[in-house]
C-alpha cells in the first residue's frame with residue numbers, strides 16, 4: 618500500500634490516496650500503521666477519497682481504529698495533499714467530512730503551500746449534541762469528578778466531542794497518561810471524549826495539552842484548539858482571536874461571533890512518501 622506521511626504541528630497521520638489505492642479494513646489498517654514499532658508510526662490513518670459533493674472526502678481513523686468525524690490538523694494536510702498531488706489545481710478547496718463539507722484556502726509561498734486556513738463551521742454547544750450527559754442545556758464551567766478530584770469542564774463539539782478544562786498553572790505539570798483515560802472513558806461522555814487542559818496566558822494567547830479519544834496524548838489537535846478557543850471566549854478569558862500554543866506548534870483561531878463560524882489557520886507538512894506490505898489478514 619502506497620502512503621504519504623504528513624503532519625500538522627506534530628499531529629501526524631498516514632495518508633492514503635484512495636483515488637488510486639483501496640483500503641478494505643481502515644480500522645485494522647489504522648491500528649497496524651500507527652504502531653511506532655511494528656508499523657509506520659502515527660496518530661492514526663486518513664483516507665483521501667473521491668466525493669460527489671466536494672473536491673475529495675476525508676475519512677479519519679484514530680490509532681485505536683475508531684473513526685473520528687473531523688480532524689483539524691488532518692484536513693489542512695488533506696488540502697495540501699490534494700493540491701500537491703494534482704487532485705485539484707486551485708487554492709480554494711472543499712473537503713467532505715462526516716461533520717459536513719469544510720472549505721479551505723491554501724496560501725502559497727514560491728509555489729509551495731505555506732499555510733492553510735479552514736472554515737471549521739459553527740461550534741456545537743448543546744450538551745445532547747456533543748454529547749455530554751448534563752442537567753443543563755450547555756456545559757459551561759460545570760463540575761466533573763474524575764478519580765475523586767473535581768474539575769470544571771466546558772463542552773464544545775467541532776463535529777467531534779471536546780471537554781475543555783482551564784487550569785491556573787501550566788498543563789506541562791499534569792501526568793496526562795495517568796488521568797487522560799479516566800476522562801476519555803467517563804460515563805458522562807457516551808461517545809467518549811477528547812479532553813483539553815488549558816492555561817490562559819493573556820487575552821489573546823492560551824497554552825494547552827490534549828488527551829485525544831482513541832489516540833492518547835498527541836502533539837496537537839486542531840479541532841481541540843478550536844474547542845479551546847470557543848470555550849476561552851465563552852468563559853470570558855480571551856478575545857475572539859486566540860493563538861493556541863500546543864506541544865507541536867501554534868494555531869491561530871478566530872471565532873467570528875456574527876457569522877458564528879470558527880476559522881483555524883496553521884501549517885501542513887509532508888514528511889515522506891512510502892510503500893508498506895500489509896499483513897495478509899488486513900491487505
Ligand SMILES: N[C@H](CCC[C@H](N)C(=O)O)C(=O)O
Pocket residue numbers: 628679684685686687688689690691777778811829830831832835837838839840841
Ligand atoms: N487530532 C485531530 C482530532 C482527532 C479527533 C479524534 N481523536 C476523535 O475525535 O476521535 C485534530 O487535529 O482535530
